[in-house]
Amino acid sequence: MYLQKLTLVNFKNISQADLAFSRKLNCFVGGNGAGKTNIIDAIHYLSMCKSAFNLTDGQSVMHGCDFFVAEGQYVLGEDRRENICCGFRRNGGKTLKRNGKEYEKLSEHIGLLPVVLVSPADTSLIHESGDERRRYLNTLLSQLDREYLSSLIRYNHVLAERNRLLKQAIPPEAGELLEVLDEQLVRFGNILYEKRKALIEKLTPVAEKYYAVLSDDRETIGLSYKSDLNDMPFGETLRNARERDRVLQHTTTGIHRDDIRMSIGGHALRKYGSQGQQKSFLVALRLAQFEIIFSECGYKPLLLLDDIFDKLDMQRVERLIRLVSDQRFGQIFITDSNKVRLDLILGNIEREYKLFNVENGTIREEQA
Ligand SMILES: Nc1ncnc2c1ncn2[C@@H]1O[C@H](COP(=O)(O)OP(=O)(O)OP(=O)(O)O)[C@@H](O)[C@H]1O
Numbered sequence: 001m002y003l004q005k006l007t008l009v010n011f012k013n014i015s016q017a018d019l020a021f022s023r024k025l026n027c028f029v030g031g032n033g034a035g036k037t038n039i040i041d042a043i044h045y046l047s048m049c050k051s052a053f054n055l056t057d058g059q060s061v062m063h064g065c066d067f068f069v070a071e072g073q074y075v076l077g078e079d080r081r082e083n084i085c086c087g088f089r090r091n092g093g094k095t096l097k098r099n100g101k102e103y104e105k106l107s108e109h110i111g112l113l114p115v116v117l118v119s120p121a122d123t124s125l126i127h128e129s130g131d132e133r134r135r136y137l138n139t140l141l142s143q144l145d146r147e148y149l150s151s152l153i154r155y156n157h158v159l160a161e162r163n164r165l166l167k168q169a170i171p172p173e174a175g176e177l178l179e180v181l182d183e184q185l186v187r188f189g190n191i192l193y194e195k196r197k198a199l200i201e202k203l204t205p206v207a208e209k210y211y212a213v214l215s216d217d218r219e220t221i222g223l224s225y226k227s228d229l230n231d232m233p234f235g236e237t238l239r240n241a242r243e244r245d246r247v248l249q250h251t252t253t254g255i256h257r258d259d260i261r262m263s264i265g266g267h268a269l270r271k272y273g274s275q276g277q278q279k280s281f282l283v284a285l286r287l288a289q290f291e292i293i294f295s296e297c298g299y300k301p302l303l304l305l306d307d308i309f310d311k312l313d314m315q316r317v318e319r320l321i322r323l324v325s326d327q328r329f330g331q332i333f334i335t336d337s338n339k340v341r342l343d344l345i346l347g348n349i350e351r352e353y354k355l356f357n358v359e360n361g362t363i364r365e366e367q368a
């Protein structure tokens with residue numbers, strides 16, 4: 001699968017762009033604030049219907065304008081083409097069209113055109129609260145699995161209902177309602193738990209393998225799934241926590257408290273990993289994600305590598321480039337603010353590529 005053409009209008013600082021891509025490697029080079037990450041985010045939009053950086057749709061509209069449009073022409077296999085058009089209007093909301101036909105629900109689109117993004121913002125996965133890591137699991141599993149996304153939506157709905165009930169002074173008859181809600185929470189919670197657990201079990205050895213390549217076997221990493229449900233069935237933990245939940249007026253146990261433990265050499269990555277080691281970990285994790293998506297959905301996700309070389313030493317950069325130049329990866333988008341470094345890297349690879357200069361929201365293909 002690859003993105004053949006991208007058209008943007010009023011997307012952040014890009015007022016107008018019409019780009020034709022290489023099916024292999026595409027590089028964007030330009031100074032800070034030029035608009036490189038914005039292009040990456042537009043590509044993310046077309047797959048995930050939203051910004052990769054927790055921005056609202058309105059924040060992606062160019063200042064002073066009232067709409068944006070992002071349109072992509074995709075080629076899937078021999079003669080299957082998909083045209084995806086995402087538009088947002090400040091007073092009219094968001095629409096997403098596939099080959100001219102509007103989706104009823106945006107969630108139907110998720111998973112059609114998988115992407116894997118490696119971004120400097122990934123460090124929040126290591127440093128922020130469990131929310132970030134759950135968001136990571138949710139985003140990845142939603143791309144892989146329809147049932148996951150629908151169960152998640154329903155779990156969150158029941159959870160909100162339950163928390164509302166806990167906030168009211170509970171009359172005895174509300175106990176029955178709580179029973180009903182608990183039953184549903186357990187049903188959807190168990191589905192999510194099993195899928196998260198299976199995913200982390202699959203991701204771990206692959207991420208370890210990629211980390212070993214990047215670090216030349218210098219260090220080992222670990223990943224594990226932390227969940228209240230690891231030790232006890234969900235129904236039981238809910239029953240045990242019921243009194244506490246009543247006092248605290250919210251649901252204190254469940255998969256909405258899950259987390260992922262990340263370690264290097266057996267110690268917490270957040271505390272003991274150097275910046276380059278943390279970056280390498282995140283890259284390995286994302287590449288593992290790529291491999292899992294490929295094996296589950298049968299085609300290669302677009303690989304978006306934003307500012308990928310930041311924090312990595314030259315050996316790791318080289319190993320990384322060798323790794324992603326491998327045939328097993330499909331279409332790749334790379335950004336870098338350092339033209340000298342990028343030229344050096346491109347000079348050393350066999351792959352066909354296109355190079356784009358980005359300056360103040362204007363993107364020009366550099367002719368070889
Ligand atoms: N809604 C918007 N309207 C207009 N400009 C915007 C909007 N949102 C962001 N920008 C501008 O986009 C620019 C940032 O673009 P981007 O993040 O793509 O830069 P970059 O090329 O990736 O830079 P760096 O090398 O620092 O990562 C900033 O100048 C910012 O002000």
Ligand SMILES: [Mg+2]
Pocket residue numbers: 036037038306307
């Ligand atoms: Mg950037």
